Amino acid sequence: MSVMESFKDVVDMLAELKDTSELMMDLAYSSILLNSKDLAQEVERLEEYVDDLHTKFELLVLTRCISPAESKDYLGLIRLGVITEKIADAAMQIAGVVLRGLEPHPVLKLAIREAGETVVHAQVSVKSPLVGKTLREAQVHEETGMWVLCIKRGDKWVRPKSDAVIEAGDHLIASGYAEGAEDLRRLTDAEKKSKKK
Amino acid sequence: MARIEKIQYKPISVRDLLVEMKDLSELMIDLAYSAALFNSRPLAEEVIEMERRVDNLAYQLDMSAMVAARDAKDAESLVAVSVVAGAADKISDAAGDIAGIVLREIGVHPVVRQAFEQVEEHLTRVEIQKGSVWANKTLRDLELAPKMGVDIIAIHRDKDFIINPAKDELILEGDFVIARGAPIGVEEFERLAGRTARATRS
Numbered sequence: 001m002s003v004m005e006s007f008k009d010v011v012d013m014l015a016e017l018k019d020t021s022e023l024m025m026d027l028a029y030s031s032i033l034l035n036s037k038d039l040a041q042e043v044e045r046l047e048e049y050v051d052d053l054h055t056k057f058e059l060l061v062l063t064r065c066i067s068p069a070e071s072k073d074y075l076g077l078i079r080l081g082v083i084t085e086k087i088a089d090a091a092m093q094i095a096g097v098v099l100r101g102l103e104p105h106p107v108l109k110l111a112i113r114e115a116g117e118t119v120v121h122a123q124v125s126v127k128s129p130l131v132g133k134t135l136r137e138a139q140v141h142e143e144t145g146m147w148v149l150c151i152k153r154g155d156k157w158v159r160p161k162s163d164a165v166i167e168a169g170d171h172l173i174a175s176g177y178a179e180g181a182e183d184l185r186r187l188t189d190a191e192k193k194s195k196k197k
Numbered sequence: 198m199a200r201i202e203k204i205q206y207k208p209i210s211v212r213d214l215l216v217e218m219k220d221l222s223e224l225m226i227d228l229a230y231s232a233a234l235f236n237s238r239p240l241a242e243e244v245i246e247m248e249r250r251v252d253n254l255a256y257q258l259d260m261s262a263m264v265a266a267r268d269a270k271d272a273e274s275l276v277a278v279s280v281v282a283g284a285a286d287k288i289s290d291a292a293g294d295i296a297g298i299v300l301r302e303i304g305v306h307p308v309v310r311q312a313f314e315q316v317e318e319h320l321t322r323v324e325i326q327k328g329s330v331w332a333n334k335t336l337r338d339l340e341l342a343p344k345m346g347v348d349i350i351a352i353h354r355d356k357d358f359i360i361n362p363a364k365d366e367l368i369l370e371g372d373f374v375i376a377r378g379a380p381i382g383v384e385e386f387e388r389l390a391g392r393t394a395r396a397t398r399s
Contacts, residue, residue, distance in 0.1 A: 007308045014308065015315035022318070025223075025288070032281070072304040079298050080233075080309060083291045087226070090287040097277045104277035111215035111278075117223060141379045145346045147317070177342060 013057040014077070017084040020050055023159075024091035026149050026175040029112050030119040031098045039150070039173075042157050043095035050088040057081050119173060120146070120181040126168040127190025136162040144183035146176035204253060206260045211275075214258040215282055221251050222288035224361055227320060227350055229295035231375050233305050234313055235322045240351065240375075241299035243358050248293035255286040319383040323390040325372045331390060337364040347378030347386045 024046050031039035058081060066074050097104060112118065124130055130138050140148050151158045152171035158164065166172075174184055225247050232240035259282070262275045298305065313320065325331055331339065341347045352359040352366065353373035359366060368374065376386055 007311065011308050011311045011315065014312035018312070019317050022226075028284075029219075032277075070306075072302070073306040076233075076298050076303045077306040077309060079294065079303065080305075083294050086291040086294070087288060090284040090291070093284040093287065094281050097280050102277045103274055104281075105211075105271075105274035107210075107212040107215070108278050108281060111212045111219065114212070114216050115219040117220070141346050142381065145342055147379075177348070179342070 010057070010060055010077075013053060013060065014081065017050060017053055017057060017081060020046055020053070021084040021087035021091070023149060024050070024088050025094075026119055027173070028091040028094035030121070030149070030173050030175075031095050032104060033109055033112055033119055034121055035098065037098060038155075038157055040095040040098035042150070043091055044099065047088050047092040050085060054081055054085045116177060117175060118178050118181065119149070119175045120184060122172050122174070122185050122188040124166055124168055124170045124172065124188045125190045128168070128188050130166045130187055131168045132165065134163050134165050135160050138166060140174065140184070140187065143187060144176070145180035146174035146184045148172050148174045202249075202253060204256045206264070207257060209257055209261060211258060211261045211265060211278055214254050214261060215278060215285075218251055218254050218258065218282055218285040218289075221247055222285040222292065224350060225251075225289050225292035226295075227377050228360070228375070229292040230313070231320050231322065231351070232299050233295055234310060234320060235375075236299065236305070238299060239356070240353070240358065241296035243360060244292055244296035245300070247360070248289050248296075251286055251289035255282055258282045317379070318377055319380050320375070320377050321383050321387055322373055322375050323387055325368055325370055325374060325390065327370050329370065329390065331368050332370045333367060335365050335367055336362060339368075341376070341386065345378060345382035345385050347376050347382040349374055349376045351375040
């Protein structure tokens, strides 16, 4: 569709805003579970990124010559952008708990773990079938139903692209239904050996 | 337009309240986006209903947290819970705003559908045709989550919605099933479910 061609940048930005805002929620909850300032700072960084991107998105939409007939559709588009920004703010609010050094009540972690969708953290063992595979090849989501959100390698947090290669010793942060957590650990541990609880 | 209910303290644990708020708020976002993509007023109304529920839960949670705090140390540890619950409430408000786009007939620009083809998690709505292999099976029988990484977030049956259906829920002919998952899983899901009514081919 040629009309759509001219909208490519708007489409890309909206998709990026939506994905980033949802990633931030998962990372923010993870930062509480793992009591990780690094992760919370990553959320903070992403919040600034979303703010910038959202501004660019709005400016881009506003540069369109909008006819009165189209105005409602465009309003919907702008509002959806605002919503992703709100979600990013909510994620920042959660990460803020960690950044402020509050020691959360134990029920907080329990509740996050107990919720239908949770975040888990698993280290890739040397013998894991994942070692040396790219994220695309590893098909973690297809195998376990868990989404890999972030890889911690040494002190660095890497936001995974699909061609990122998984190394032994990597920590995978993943979100999804609690049932998938067990499957993920089976993949990251080699052959179920000495399962750490 | 929102009816505001009277609130009273109930002895519900902070933990149960927070679990419910977190689950509801995340589910609501996907339901609200679905309502926008599939232009479904009734689904948008469901989201507004859920938003009210989350608002009430937020009050309950704050009251339970206040009752639980005995000293300054408790207050410090419980404020974190309250802040996180507040964030879940914000998420649910954001979902309510999406529903508002549908209910006020503001309209969703065609580029939104395009963008939703590109995002990591896809949403789909499928009608269960007469004679479908899925009819009269439970969600557990279908094993969608373990096999395809797809989960059903709502079933639209006649005028009612079954939100976040349990595993023993039966799928019936004529149901509209709304699901989310990775693109490959969602495609597989649509293929297996038969005729599709995808977001892109509106």
